Amino acid sequence: MPIDPNATIEITSFAWVPELARGFVRDLRPRWACEEAGLGYAERLIGFETAKGEDYRREQPFGQVPAYRDDEVQMFESGAMVLRIAERSDKLMPEGAAGRSRVLTWVTAALNSVEPFVFDLVDIDTFNPDAEWGKLRRPQVIDNLRGRLAGVSGWLGEKEYLEGDFSAADIIMTTVLREVSDDALLAEFPNLIAYRDRCMSRPAFERALNAQLASFAPEPVPA
Amino acid sequence: MPIDPNATIEITSFAWVPELARGFVRDLRPRWACEEAGLGYAERLIGFETAKGEDYRREQPFGQVPAYRDDEVQMFESGAMVLRIAERSDKLMPEGAAGRSRVLTWVTAALNSVEPFVFDLVDIDTFNPDAEWGKLRRPQVIDNLRGRLAGVSGWLGEKEYLEGDFSAADIIMTTVLREVSDDALLAEFPNLIAYRDRCMSRPAFERALNAQLASFAPEPVPA
Numbered sequence: 402m403p404i405d406p407n408a409t410i411e412i413t414s415f416a417w418v419p420e421l422a423r424g425f426v427r428d429l430r431p432r433w434a435c436e437e438a439g440l441g442y443a444e445r446l447i448g449f450e451t452a453k454g455e456d457y458r459r460e461q462p463f464g465q466v467p468a469y470r471d472d473e474v475q476m477f478e479s480g481a482m483v484l485r486i487a488e489r490s491d492k493l494m495p496e497g498a499a500g501r502s503r504v505l506t507w508v509t510a511a512l513n514s515v516e517p518f519v520f521d522l523v524d525i526d527t528f529n530p531d532a533e534w535g536k537l538r539r540p541q542v543i544d545n546l547r548g549r550l551a552g553v554s555g556w557l558g559e560k561e562y563l564e565g566d567f568s569a570a571d572i573i574m575t576t577v578l579r580e581v582s583d584d585a586l587l588a589e590f591p592n593l594i595a596y597r598d599r600c601m602s603r604p605a606f607e608r609a610l611n612a613q614l615a616s617f618a619p620e621p622v623p624a
Numbered sequence: 625m626p627i628d629p630n631a632t633i634e635i636t637s638f639a640w641v642p643e644l645a646r647g648f649v650r651d652l653r654p655r656w657a658c659e660e661a662g663l664g665y666a667e668r669l670i671g672f673e674t675a676k677g678e679d680y681r682r683e684q685p686f687g688q689v690p691a692y693r694d695d696e697v698q699m700f701e702s703g704a705m706v707l708r709i710a711e712r713s714d715k716l717m718p719e720g721a722a723g724r725s726r727v728l729t730w731v732t733a734a735l736n737s738v739e740p741f742v743f744d745l746v747d748i749d750t751f752n753p754d755a756e757w758g759k760l761r762r763p764q765v766i767d768n769l770r771g772r773l774a775g776v777s778g779w780l781g782e783k784e785y786l787e788g789d790f791s792a793a794d795i796i797m798t799t800v801l802r803e804v805s806d807d808a809l810l811a812e813f814p815n816l817i818a819y820r821d822r823c824m825s826r827p828a829f830e831r832a833l834n835a836q837l838a839s840f841a842p843e844p845v846p847a
Contacts, residue, residue, distance in 0.1 A: 481728045
């Protein structure tokens with residue numbers, strides 16, 4: 402547990418990715434949620450060719466990972482999976498409509514109000530480091546992201562987690578914050594660094610990260 | 625109904641926005657969901673200064689709209705609100721875990737796997753039409769968005785809606801698709817245009833859009 406070839410939960414991920422993506426592929430999110438919830442999951446590892454194929458696109462229309470199934474449902478989108486896993490556990494979601502709506506709110510905020518601005522920076526720093534447009538654009542991207550981080554930081558204040566106890570929202574927000582590719586920017590928000598590190602120091606995170614890293618073949622998988 | 629000053633649902637929106645944003649502010653989403661569900665909602669209209677203030681940021685940490693409350697919960701993030709409204713109705717979400725998880729998946733997909741790529745195009749076409757970086761960057765933005773639209777189009781095929789009957793997922797996906805600022809790109813996917821128009825022709829959409837448009841003051845509101 403939680404990796405268990407006989408588990409009813411199955412998480413599909415890549416059998417190989419380049420070095421720079423290791424530890425950041427989004428199956429980390431449902432893996433982490435399963436670890437927190439104590440729910441076993443089976444791994445299904447696929448190659449890029451399979452991911453692009455028509456069969457797999459019926460499971461994951463964008464040809465990405467992760468995909469997810471359990472004894473009742475079949476899903477894609479890591480954020481939705483974490484909410485699904487949270488439903489099956491008392492570890493990732495408070496009881497009662499008020500608390501649950503707050504967690505849902507913050508999961509959505511991380512996915513739609515913060516991560517797109519982190520994407521924009523990663524797109525320049527990691528994927529287009531020498532592009533002229535990136536050099537021209539980067540200051541504005543930093544400013545936009547600063548505004549979003551300020552919003553999260555202002556809300557968080559001295560709180561340990563976004564909403565009461567550790568929840569599904571902290572899984573998503575932490576995985577978003579650790580993608581920020583400008584350390585100086587993040588250093589403007591010490592409470593966000595402390596928060597991210599607090600979440601990443603959880604044993605369940607470490608197990609999930611190690612499980613993802615251990616799943617990659619050393620060389621590209623042909624299909 | 626659904627606009628009802630005495631309703632327990634309250635949706636906060638801007639009292640004024642510039643012409644180009646009218647009809648696209650995200651309170652359209654929970655308004656539309658309330659119209660579909662037949663749930664009354666009260667409007668609370670605020671100015672930009674109020675939105676930026678500390679008090680409002682305790683409700684909406686990014687100083688944006690919409691904010692939402694009902695008799696049980698207080699939320700921000702339009703995607704999360706639509707899911708909340710869907711929970712209180714049988715019109716926007718199927719019964720049973722399997723169908724509900726599919727709707728949750730597609731809401732998340734629209735917010736995290738499609739809208740960020742639409743944002744990138746809008747950022748150039750609407751907000752930075754003369755920027756040099758935008759001219760250099762635009763072809764790549766179009767290619768990225770084309771890939772995402774192809775994923776949605778491939779899934780949709782000849783289906784009327786993303787998952788069975790009209791659902792919360794179609795509200796979010798339609799509002800994302802109608803933001804695409806390149807008609808020629810969208811024209812590559814006739815089934816997406818037909819789908820978007822099918823959803824936008826629903827009387828509930830028209831009522832929600834008209835309600836948003838009617839809510840704006842003709843001149844900027846001072847606070």
